[in-house]
Amino acid sequence: MDTIILKDIRKVYKNGVEALKDINISIKAGEIVGLIGPNGAGKTTLLNIILGLLKPTEGVSKILGVDTDKMTKRERKKIGFILDGPGLYDDLTVDENIKFWSELYEVSQIRGEALLNQWGLYENKGSLVKELSAGMKQKLAISRAFLHDPSIVLMDEPTSNLDPVARKNMVEFLKSLHDKEKTLLITSHDLFDIERICSRIILLRKGQIVVSGNMEELKEALGVRMGVTIKVSNKIPDDIINEISKDSEINVIGEKELILSGDKISPPSVVRYLVNKGIDVERVEEEKVTLEDIYTYIVKEDEE
Ligand SMILES: Nc1ncnc2c1ncn2[C@@H]1O[C@H](COP(=O)(O)OP(=O)(O)OP(=O)(O)O)[C@@H](O)[C@H]1O
Known part of the structure; x- marks a missing residue:
């Protein structure tokens, strides 16, 4: 009721x-x-x-x-x-x-x-x-x-x-x-x-x-996207970085960190790809979207 x-x-x-x-x-x-x-x-x-x-x-x-x-x-x-x-x-x-x-x-x-x-x-x-x-x-x-x-x-x-x-x-x-x-x-x-x-x-x-x-x-x-960070323990070889960077939904930060953001990207498949290439995955962190993030997103839009 x-x-x-x-x-x-x-x-x-x-x-x-x-x-x-x-x-x-x-x-x-x-x-x-x-x-x-x-x-x-x-x-x-x-x-x-x-x-x-x-x-x-x-x-x-x-x-x-x-x-x-x-x-x-x-x-x-x-x-x-x-x-x-x-x-x-x-x-x-x-x-x-x-x-x-x-x-x-x-x-x-x-x-x-x-x-x-x-x-x-x-x-x-x-x-x-x-x-x-x-x-x-x-x-x-x-x-x-x-x-x-x-x-x-x-x-x-x-x-x-x-x-x-x-x-x-x-x-x-x-x-x-x-x-x-x-x-x-x-x-x-x-x-x-x-x-x-x-x-x-x-x-x-x-x-x-x-x-x-x-x-x-x-x-x-609101189409707020969630980001996932993958941290690896050893340096990612340049050829693999070049390969990964072709995907617009993956950002390579330094030599040991990838940030995935987008609807189509699948974090497990990226992890599998890295492991198959002999790269140890240390951590996978899901960025939590808070109400504050959503609110700021709207208020910012208001100011633009
Ligand atoms: N008694 C009133 N006479 C004229 N305008 C008013 C009156 N009370 C509120 N307003 C106006 O109405 C609008 C909404 O005010 P309201 O107090 O409902 O907002 P609010 O979301 O509760 O704000 P806040 O988060 O600051 O408490 C504002 O533009 C305010 O200036």
């Missing part, structure tokens, strides 16, 4: 900025989706539309089958969110914030305490939110987002301001939700985290979807 549906969404702000156009997205229950893109691509605008906080200029936005601007308490209780900026009550204590949200969501405060414990905030229970560090506020925002055990969670930069240990815990926590049938939509500039957490990635640029899919699908859609 699709839990989030966006159909032909367009958003033009009052100042005339067209933040989103032709946005069509369906997110199924249990999917963990990463929304990435350069500054100003429209990610926050999209999250706000899904949460019903912003009205699209055109198009339909539904969550759990209901138009997002017509959500009732029933749907809202199934949704958690972390928005840009923690959105907490600054003049209340950590505890009072948790109590407020627990009452609103009609859940026991004990769960809130367990979350504060999980995020290392228990000892700050009595502190005023305005006196917390940015990372502590973020941890409280995370606790609030998961307080009512929502089935859908929308997160704008969830790992921002977190220290390395807390960030690692957050990534592990989000990854663990794959087994719990939670639907997550996460925006982040931390592509390493997004690659580790998400089963699908949507890349937004200038208000439009450039590409959407899992890592393999993104690579294929």
